[in-house]
Structures are given as C-alpha cells and as structure tokens.
Amino acid sequence: MEKPTIPKGTRDFGPTQMAKRQYILENIKKVFQKYGFQPLETPAMENLSTLTGKYGEEGDQLLFKVLNSGDFLKEVDAINLSKKDSRLVTTTISEKGLRYDLTVPFARYVVMNRGEITFPFKRYQIQPVWRADRPQKGRYREFYQCDADVVGTDSLICEAEIVLMIKEVFKALGIGDYSIKINHRSILSGLAELCGAKENESSLFIGIDKLDKIGEEKVREELKSRGFEENSLNTVFEILNFKGTTQQKIDFLTSKFSTSEKGKKGVADFKEVLSLLKSYGVTEDHIEFDIALARGLSYYTGCIFEVKINKVAIGSVSGGGRYDNLTGNFGMPDVSGVGISFGVDRLYDAMEELQLFPKEAQISSTVMIAHLDEDTMRYGLKVAHKLRQNGIATEIYPDQSKLKKQLDYANKKLIPFVIVIGSDEMKDGLLTFKNMEKGEQEKLSLTSIISKIKGQ
RNA sequence: GUGGAUGUAGUUCAGUUGGUUAGAAUGCUAGAUUGUGAUUCUGGAGGUCGCGGGUUCGAGCCCCGUCAUUCACCCCA
Numbered sequence: 193m194e195k196p197t198i199p200k201g202t203r204d205f206g207p208t209q210m211a212k213r214q215y216i217l218e219n220i221k222k223v224f225q226k227y228g229f230q231p232l233e234t235p236a237m238e239n240l241s242t243l244t245g246k247y248g249e250e251g252d253q254l255l256f257k258v259l260n261s262g263d264f265l266k267e268v269d270a271i272n273l274s275k276k277d278s279r280l281v282t283t284t285i286s287e288k289g290l291r292y293d294l295t296v297p298f299a300r301y302v303v304m305n306r307g308e309i310t311f312p313f314k315r316y317q318i319q320p321v322w323r324a325d326r327p328q329k330g331r332y333r334e335f336y337q338c339d340a341d342v343v344g345t346d347s348l349i350c351e352a353e354i355v356l357m358i359k360e361v362f363k364a365l366g367i368g369d370y371s372i373k374i375n376h377r378s379i380l381s382g383l384a385e386l387c388g389a390k391e392n393e394s395s396l397f398i399g400i401d402k403l404d405k406i407g408e409e410k411v412r413e414e415l416k417s418r419g420f421e422e423n424s425l426n427t428v429f430e431i432l433n434f435k436g437t438t439q440q441k442i443d444f445l446t447s448k449f450s451t452s453e454k455g456k457k458g459v460a461d462f463k464e465v466l467s468l469l470k471s472y473g474v475t476e477d478h479i480e481f482d483i484a485l486a487r488g489l490s491y492y493t494g495c496i497f498e499v500k501i502n503k504v505a506i507g508s509v510s511g512g513g514r515y516d517n518l519t520g521n522f523g524m525p526d527v528s529g530v531g532i533s534f535g536v537d538r539l540y541d542a543m544e545e546l547q548l549f550p551k552e553a554q555i556s557s558t559v560m561i562a563h564l565d566e567d568t569m570r571y572g573l574k575v576a577h578k579l580r581q582n583g584i585a586t587e588i589y590p591d592q593s594k595l596k597k598q599l600d601y602a603n604k605k606l607i608p609f610v611i612v613i614g615s616d617e618m619k620d621g622l623l624t625f626k627n628m629e630k631g632e633q634e635k636l637s638l639t640s641i642i643s644k645i646k647g648q
Numbered sequence: 649g650u651g652g653a654u655g656u657a658g659u660u661c662a663g664u665u666g667g668u669u670a671g672a673a674u675g676c677u678a679g680a681u682u683g684u685g686a687u688u689c690u691g692g693a694g695g696u697c698g699c700g701g702g703u704u705c706g707a708g709c710c711c712c713g714u715c716a717u718u719c720a721c722c723c724c725a
Contacts, residue, residue: 197716200716200717247724248723250722250723250724251723251724253649253723254723254724293725321725323723323724323725325649325722325723325724326649327718328718328719328720329718329719329720330725331724331725332725335725336725337725398723487724506725507724507725508724508725509725510725511724511725533725534725535725536725537725538725539725562683562684564683594682594683594684595683595684595685596681596683596684596685597685598684598685599684599685599686600685600686601685602685603685603686604685604686610684610685612683612684614683616683624683624684626684626685628685628686629686631684631685631686633684
C-alpha cells in the first residue's frame with residue numbers, strides 16, 4: 193500500500209489552520225476594501241509567454257510549467273530533443289505556466305481590459321502563487337499573496353496609503369513590533385551613479401540587498417568580484433553606513449546627490465510621502481528609511497517597501513513598490529502602478545510563533561447541545577433551531593453518547609458554551625447552560641441564554 | 649541548481665562498543681464515575697526501526713545505494 197503524500201513545499205490546511213488563516217485574510221480584505229480597492233481573480237495558469245522574462249533569469253527558472261495536453265512531443269524538433277537540453281524544447285512542449293505572483297497577471301488584465309477600466313484602477317487580489325524553488329523555513333512552493341495595487345496614477349498619495357494600510361493591517365492582527373522599511377529605486381540609482389556603476393546597477397542592488405544578512409565585508413568581496421573598484425565601493429558604503437534620524441538621512445543624501453538628478457528625485461519623492469503622511473495626521477512610528485533596501489524584483493522603479501516583524505526570524509512578510517512600466521511589456525506604455533503584497537503564510541508562521549491568534553479566531557460553534565436520550569435529543573433539535581434563528585452558531589451532538597464524551601468533544605473543538613438537556617430540563621424548560629472555560633453552569637430559560645450569549 | 653543534517657508507535661523523541669522479547673512521554677481507547685470536559689488513578693490497542701542491498705554467527709546501530717523530510721546557499725512572500 194502506497195502512503196499518500198503531497199508535493200514538496202505544499203500543505204494541507206486543516207480546520208484549525210483555516211480558522212487562523214481566514215482570520216488573517218478577513219482582516220487584510222477589510223482594510224483593502226476600506227481604502228477603495230476592488231477584488232479581482234485571475235486564472236492559476238497564464239500563457240507562459242505572459243510570465244517569462246518578467247522576473248529576471250532566476251525567476252524564469254522558478255516558473256512551474258504546465259505540459260501541453262495531448263501528444264506534446266509530436267511537434268518537437270528531433271535534433272533539439274536529442275541534445276537533451278530541456279531549455280531547447282520547453283517552449284514547444286509547454287505553453288502554459290502557473291502564476292509566479294499576482295502583479296504580472298494584473299498587468300496583463302489591465303492591458304486586456306483597458307477599454308473597460310476606469311483609471312486610476314485600484315484592485316486587490318488574494319490567490320495562491322507557485323514557485324519552483326526548494327522549500328525551506330518560511331518558504332513554500334505554493335503560497336498565498338494578498339496584493340493591492342493602483343495603476344494609472346503617479347500620485348504619491350498611493351504610496352502614503354500603502355503605508356497606512358500596512359499599519360492598519362498590523363494593528364488589526366495585533367502585531368506591534370515591526371518595521372516598514374522604505375527606500376526609493378532612484379536613490380539606489382543615484383548611488384550607482386556616484387560610484388560610476390550606471391551600467392551595472394542590478395548587481396550593485398543585489399549586493400546591497402544582502403547587506404543586513406551577510407555584512408559589509410562579504411558584500412564588498414562579492415561586488416569586487418563583479419568588477420567594482422575599491423574607490424567606488426568606499427563611496428557606496430560611506431552612504432549606506434550613515435546612521436541617523438530620517439531627517440538626518442535626508443539631509444545627508446541631499447548633499448551627496450547634488451550632482452545626481454535621479455538621486456534628487458528619489459529623495460524628493462520620499463520627502464513628499466512623509467509629508468503626505470503627516471497631513472493624514474499619522475505618526476512616523478514603525479517607518480524606517482533604509483537606504484540599503486533594494487528588493488529583488490527588477491520591475492520596481494520608484495518607492496520600495498518591505499515589512500519585517502521584529503524578533504521573528506522569518507524574512508519579510510510584506511513588500512511592494514512602484515513600477516512605472518509594467519504594462520509596457522504588454523504593449524501599453526507609460527502606465528504607472530504601485531502596490532503592496534502581504535505574504536499570508538509568513539504572517540501565519542510569525543503570528544503562530546508570537547502567539548498572537550486570539551482564541552475567538554479559532555472557535556467553530558458558539559454553542560453545543562448535549563443530551564441524554566432520544567427524547568431530550570429531539571427536544572434539543574428545537575433548541576438548536578431557535579439558537580440558529582438568533583444567529584448563534586450552534587451544533588447538536590449527533591449521537592446518543594455519554595455526557596462525558598459529548599463534553600469532551602465540545603472541549604476539543606473549543607466550543608465555549610454547552611447546553612445540557614436532561615429530563616428535568618425538558619420538564620421545567622430551564623436548561624443547564626455551561627461555560628466551558630470557567631467550568632461554571634447555571635439553569636436558565638432559552639431566552640435568557642440567547643440574550644446572555646448575544647451580550648458577550 | 650549547490651552543500652549539510654535527519655528518517656524508530658498517530659505525534660515528539662530515547663535506544664549503551666553491534667547481542668535475546670525495541671522503550672518513554674503524549675495522543676487514541678475502555679473503565680474508576682448509570683447527568684459533567686480540560687486535573688487524578690487503572691487497563692488496552694498501536695512498530696516491516698523510510699526502502700533496497702552489503703558486512704557479520706547476529707544490524708534499529710556499521711558500509712553502499714535510493715527515496716523522503718529538513719536547514720542553509722542562490723533567489724525570494
């Protein structure tokens with residue numbers, strides 16, 4: 193007999209996990225809606241041509257490709273096939289792939305429906321994405337993203353509202369110790385200009401991104417091996433190592449970027465976002481101007497964000513930024529977009545570790561009805577119906593079993609209240625109402641039980 | 649794609665230099681208690697030691713292979 197398994201890096205979500213996941217998703221959804229975002233869903237599969245080339249070379253390798261149906265080898269060039277190099281034949285045998293993120297499918301949707309869409313268009317999307325890398329801690333092959341993006345406006349209000357939404361989501365989830373790291377791609381470009389690495393921006397960014405992980409020494413080594421000069425590296429690290437308040441950082445960069453148009457623009461944008469936040473009447477708590485934040489995805493062009501929960505070793509739980517020309521890939525140039533993505537799975541892991549899930553998020557039914565024989569069970573059905581009519585999540589124990597077993601069941605399902613019905617209760621209509629957490633019970637009429645539960 | 653670690657009851661793990669019948673905790677189940685769970689006491693079920701081969705009189709333990717899991721690197725939510 194073969195033991196059943198599921199593919200590497202995928203998971204089942206049982207009832208207890210689902211309760212917690214939905215708690216996270218509901219909260220995020222609520223915030224997105226509050227800021228005027230509308231839902232969108234796109235297919236799990238996209239045409240491979242839609243996906244390839246959007247995530248860099250590495251990204252292409254991480255795409256799950258779907259084999260064509262039918263006799264998929266028929267069309268393959270025999271010579272290419274004999275070379276045993278899969279890259280030569282993939283485009284022939286696979287024309288679909290699983291989505292890698294939600295942003296690219298969104299861009300595709302916008303381009304396809306540009307006639308119908310009213311811009312600026314604000315959409316949120318909560319769906320699984322797939323990546324074919326090796327799973328490890330906080331890293332799965334199938335995971336959910338919760339994206340909110342705005343396309344069709346350059347306004348920095350969008351950036352400011354992203355910060356607001358992050359704050360609201362974390363507040364709703366009870367996560368207090370976190371930082372929203374913000375940087376701007378133009379600031380990084382300015383940095384690249386200063387050290388004469390205009391041509392080699394991306395390797396500089398990738399190196400910088402690793403700074404907090406592997407330290408200055410190793411980043412220097414790596415960049416040197418990629419052809420950077422000692423001198424220019426000194427310039428870079430002089431800036432990256434600057435410590436101070438946000439205002440001090442801004443002043444410092446302003447003086448450094450006196451000759452760099454790009455650098456100036458980045459600093460100006462960032463200043464404007466801060467100023468907008470101030471106008472909302474929101475404090476700068478949790479906001480951290482991090483010059484060393486780079487983020488991998490190559491399509492970002494403006495502000496970039498990343499959110500980390502402190503004291504949990506799990507990488508970033510949220511990230512995003514502005515991309516000026518994503519739809520350009522699909523023949524619709526000059527549309528600016530900006531978005532944020534929450535990683536539910538990582539949020540889940542972090543909240544689990546910090547024990548932040550409230551008990552209420554795990555409750556299934558509010559009341560369970562326990563009974564002692566056929567007659568009381570039938571009486572209980574009526575009670576259950578009444579409770580449900582009053583909007584109270586109710587279940588009745590379906591078998592005739594010992595009271596012990598029934599209570600045991602309620603206890604395991606974390607059902608907070610149990611109504612016990614025996615012959616006495618049936619006679620005088622006063623039901624035994626038991627609070628499972630406190631272990632107390634009292635005899636009450638059904639109407640007072642209902643008002644008591646609703647009063648909670 | 650590269651490197652390391654680990655595979656023993658449902659779960660988490662012990663298991664001596666290779667030696668007879670592989671243990672514990674927890675969970676499951678029945679009872680102590682014929683109307684009371686989470687605490688207590690007693691009994692019971694539960695294992696092809698991942699799989700295949702090798703060394704040996706003898707392998708859970710040593711060797712080789714394989715599969716799975718996991719951690720790290722690259723990259724990323």
